[in-house]
Amino acid sequence: MGLGVMGKTVMRNLFGKPATVMYPVVKKEFYPTTRGSILYDESTCNYCTLCAKRCPSQAITVDRAEKVWRIDRKRCLTCNFCISVCNKDSLSCVQEYAAPVVKEFDSWLFQAERIAGEKIEGLEGQEGFSDKDA
């Protein structure tokens, strides 16, 4: 009974291609629609703070006087709501996920001033969740 019922599946699994991607040997291709992370364009932003006000998880902080826009990658849900509220088109969505945290921070989560994060190397224009010397 068992072989009759499952034989075909077993054969396919034995001789077919694996269902998983051999990451990191083979890079996982993102789809054009994949919501990876938020990309910020400093040149067009007028620091209106709209995105910071409307973000459901309060991941964005905008300092009008200092002209800094910051995002906490760990809070961001990549829901793209900020993109839809920004009327300067300063924000967009890229397929790549935000870079991982590579260093342990001292009581990271509890220091309000650290939550905003610093520049990620290699991802120009993106501010995020990484340390300068990491």
Add this chain to the structure above:
Amino acid sequence: MGKRTVVPFGPQHPVLPEPIHLDLVLEDEKVVEAIPSIGFVHRGLEKLVEKRDYQEMAYVSERICGICSFVHGHGYCETLEGLFQVEVPDRAKFLRIMWGELSRMHSHLLWLGLMADAFGFESLFMQAWRLREKILDIFEQTTGGRIIHSVCKVGGLWRDVPEDMLKKIVETLEGMEGELQELANVFLKDYTVQKRTQGLGKMSAEEAFECGAMGPMLRGSGVAMDMRGLGQSGYEHLKFDPVVEQGGDCYARTNVRIREVFQSIDLIKQAIGLMPEGSIENKVKGSPEGECLVRMEQPRGQVIYYAKANGTRHLERFRVRTPTFANIMPLLNMLPGCDLADVPILVLTIDPCISCTER
């Protein structure tokens, strides 16, 4: 009468995917009573409506559940649309049906996998999840997210799906049907699987109805109750008959879910066939006011959303009654009299989603 022992079961347990706690009172190997306790993953999402703008809350409500996230987002938006009294365009309705049914497929396939895992059939578990992966890929290609889709908004949708993608979805689903049938055959015809599920956790139609069972639990006992038959949110245009099985045991409930996967494929094909061109959104303006209650069919059963608004940007009250909450009562009815080894299967047969129960 043998000596009674109390065995604590959960919330962290190797065979339990969900944080429910049961105190099982045993006499030898037989369960005589089960006392549940829940509340381990309460997140206060209902309270959060008072702090979040109603549009932002659509994203939060998706996070009630990690499996039927689309249905929760959809349900929330539909409740708010009831408050605003806006009708969403037909295209958006059919796209919502499509994603809703895809969610049902992915939820049922996930459940089939977990069920196979519960009776120790590891390769069947992986086979079910392998098929589920294709659905998740469709989700990623159409909404941008695999689990959390963030595609519903009050008044419509954020994203449209292009025609060629719709064609591709139909092709993928049609290609899956053969493999699904092979999977179904193992669940329904294999001797070992039958031994573990047949006659276990029997519930008659009256009993299931009396203790308020929902969804496949109820339909597995022969009661044809399905909220998709209410004729709302676009289902009125589709040919739809609830899947009903008479057995009332774990086998019948497995059968209901398997047949629902095939039914979902059919519904998606119908919805895509009927989908008109046009806009996907009717803009809403202002702030909501009044009260609204919406009933919907989630993969696990009937879910109820209630919202009360007072004319500000924040709702006053939002309530979600999820099907798992209703299904805990039948579970407690089924447990006495069963063997300890069958407890994981009985807990799984209600398709528990404790995280959405506790919100």
